[in-house]
Amino acid sequence: MSVRTRVTVPLRFADGYETTAGLVTFNGLTDGKEHLALALGTPGAVPLVRLHSECLTGDVFGSQRCDCGPQLRESVERITGDGGYLLYLRQEGRGIGLYNKLDTYALQDAGLDTYQANRALGHGDDQRDYTAAAQMLTALGVTTIDLLTNNPDKVTQLRRNHISVREVVPTAVHASPANLRYLRAKVAHTQHTIALPAVH
Ligand SMILES: Nc1nc2c(ncn2[C@@H]2O[C@H](COP(=O)(O)OP(=O)(O)OP(=O)(O)O)[C@@H](O)[C@H]2O)c(=O)[nH]1
Numbered sequence: 001m002s003v004r005t006r007v008t009v010p011l012r013f014a015d016g017y018e019t020t021a022g023l024v025t026f027n028g029l030t031d032g033k034e035h036l037a038l039a040l041g042t043p044g045a046v047p048l049v050r051l052h053s054e055c056l057t058g059d060v061f062g063s064q065r066c067d068c069g070p071q072l073r074e075s076v077e078r079i080t081g082d083g084g085y086l087l088y089l090r091q092e093g094r095g096i097g098l099y100n101k102l103d104t105y106a107l108q109d110a111g112l113d114t115y116q117a118n119r120a121l122g123h124g125d126d127q128r129d130y131t132a133a134a135q136m137l138t139a140l141g142v143t144t145i146d147l148l149t150n151n152p153d154k155v156t157q158l159r160r161n162h163i164s165v166r167e168v169v170p171t172a173v174h175a176s177p178a179n180l181r182y183l184r185a186k187v188a189h190t191q192h193t194i195a196l197p198a199v200h
């Protein structure tokens, strides 16, 4: 695999924050999906990296059912400061796609948690594979990273794919009444390291 194109794009977010991103596309990624890298700031020897899984509802429309939108906004600013890459991975719905995710939302409204709802519809808890993300880093010439995440599976999978993770950096906690149940399920079922307020 290799870098296909790199173009520079000025970004402005809804709250007025501005930065500049190098948008990088790739040839030959293993899953054939159009994953995108954003090069931000001035990467040093060990860049700060975020693997952000696509969430149309949270990233674009500001859905408060999850923490994806605030995590994306936070990541862009932190990576711009440190220098590194945000990999925008086309793995909507933890790999099951948008329509299936919305089907699971309907089941969650009926009382199931996010993982129970996936299973009730015949999906795995989390179907994401980060092989393509490792390929993107390799194509960018990156072998050692600091990883911005609360998800231990991302660390495990990258290491398995020969990316050295020096430090795991947690994101901020973006809890709200609308997403608290979802965040609690992530901590309970997939060992996400999110310091949530205690249950009373
Ligand atoms: N199937 C399903 N996917 C969801 C749901 N809510 C969010 N997602 C997807 O989950 C992905 C984000 O994953 P998260 O579990 O929030 O976070 P993470 O990427 O594992 O971990 P962090 O790196 O710590 O953010 C995106 O692809 C979302 O579309 C849901 O209820 N069901």
Ligand SMILES: [Zn+2]
Residues within 6 Å of the ligand: 055, 057, 058, 059, 066, 067, 068, 069
């Ligand atoms: Zn989301």
